[in-house]
Amino acid sequence: xxxxxxxxxxxAALARAASIAIxxxxxxxxxxxxxxxxxxxxxxxxxxADVCSDVAWQxxxxxxxxxxxxxxxxxxxxxxxxxxxxxxxxLYLSSLxxxxxxxxxxxxxxxxxxxxxxxxPYSEALYGFSRLGQSxxxxxxxxxRVLVAAPGHPKTLHVLLHGVWLGTFLPGRAPLLLMLVGLLxxxxxxxxxxxxxxxxxxxxxxxxxxxxxxxxxxxxxxxxGELAVHADLVRERLLITTAHDLTRLIRNRPxxxx
Numbered sequence: 001x002x003x004x005x006x007x008x009x010x011x012a013a014l015a016r017a018a019s020i021a022i023x024x025x026x027x028x029x030x031x032x033x034x035x036x037x038x039x040x041x042x043x044x045x046x047x048x049a050d051v052c053s054d055v056a057w058q059x060x061x062x063x064x065x066x067x068x069x070x071x072x073x074x075x076x077x078x079x080x081x082x083x084x085x086x087x088x089x090x091l092y093l094s095s096l097x098x099x100x101x102x103x104x105x106x107x108x109x110x111x112x113x114x115x116x117x118x119x120x121p122y123s124e125a126l127y128g129f130s131r132l133g134q135s136x137x138x139x140x141x142x143x144x145r146v147l148v149a150a151p152g153h154p155k156t157l158h159v160l161l162h163g164v165w166l167g168t169f170l171p172g173r174a175p176l177l178l179m180l181v182g183l184l185x186x187x188x189x190x191x192x193x194x195x196x197x198x199x200x201x202x203x204x205x206x207x208x209x210x211x212x213x214x215x216x217x218x219x220x221x222x223x224x225g226e227l228a229v230h231a232d233l234v235r236e237r238l239l240i241t242t243a244h245d246l247t248r249l250i251r252n253r254p255x256x257x258x
Contacts, residue, residue, distance in 0.1 A: 035083070038083055048083070049156065055091070057094070059091075060099075061228075067092065070088050072092075075092045086120060090123070092108075124142065124149070125156045126159055128142035129163035132160070132166065133162075140176075143163070173204070196232065202214060219234075
C-alpha cells in the first residue's frame with residue numbers, strides 16, 4: 001500500500017492502524033503492530049506524527065506508556081526501515097513530552113543524525129520543545145526552522161505551543177503563544193488546547209475578559225472523559241479570576257500617603 005490511495009481511503013487506513021494499536025494497548029506488542037501498519041502504508045512524517053501523538057497519549061492514560069516498552073536505542077539508532085524507526089521515535093519522544101521530560105528529549109535528540117531531523121520536522125519540533133520548555137532562548141531558532149519546514153501542520157504547532165507555554169522565562173512568551181495559536185486552522189478557535197494556551201497568554205498580558213472567554217470556550221469544546229485536561233482548564237480559569245481580582249484590589253486600595 002502506498003501514497004497512491006485516495007485521501008478518504010488513506011485516512012481510513014491510518015485510523016485502522018491507530019485502532020489496532022489502541023485495541024491492544026494493554027499488551028507489549030502494540031508499538032510494533034503500529035510500526036508495521038504505518039510501514040505498510042509508507043506513512044509520511046505528518047501521518048506518523050498525527051497517529052503516534054494521539055496513541056502515545058492514550059497509552060500513557062492506560063498505564064502502558066511507550067517509555068516502558070521501547071528503548072532509547074530504538075529512538076536514536078538507525079534501523080532497517082526508516083518508517084518503523086520514525087514511528088518508535090515519535091511514540092517515545094511524544095511520551096517524554098507528555099511527562100515534561102525536557103532534558104531526556106534533549107539528550108536523545110543530540111544523538112539523532114541531523115539528516116534524520118531534516119526529513120522529520122515533527123521530531124525537530126520535539127527537540128525545540130525540549131529547549132523551549134527549559135526557557136532556553138536558543139529553542140526559538142529551532143522553532144523558526146520548524147515553522148519554515150512544516151508550515152501549518154497542527155500537531156507540530158501544538159508541540160511548539162507546548163514548549164513555549166512551559167518555558168516560563170522565555171522572552172516575549174505571551175505574544176509567541178498568540179502567534180502560534182493564530183497559525184492553527186481557524187486560528188485555534190475550535191481547538192480546546194489552543195484556547196487553553198491562548199487563555200494563558202491573555203492572562204499574562206492582563207487581558208482578563210479575553211482570557212476568560214477563551215478558557216470558557218475551551219471547556220465547552222473539550223470532549224467528555226478528558227478528566228486530566230479538564231482539571232488543567234479549570235486551574236487556568238482559577239488563575240485568571242484570581243489575577244483579575246488581585247489586579248482590582250491593588251488598583252482600588254486606599255492611598256497610604258497622608
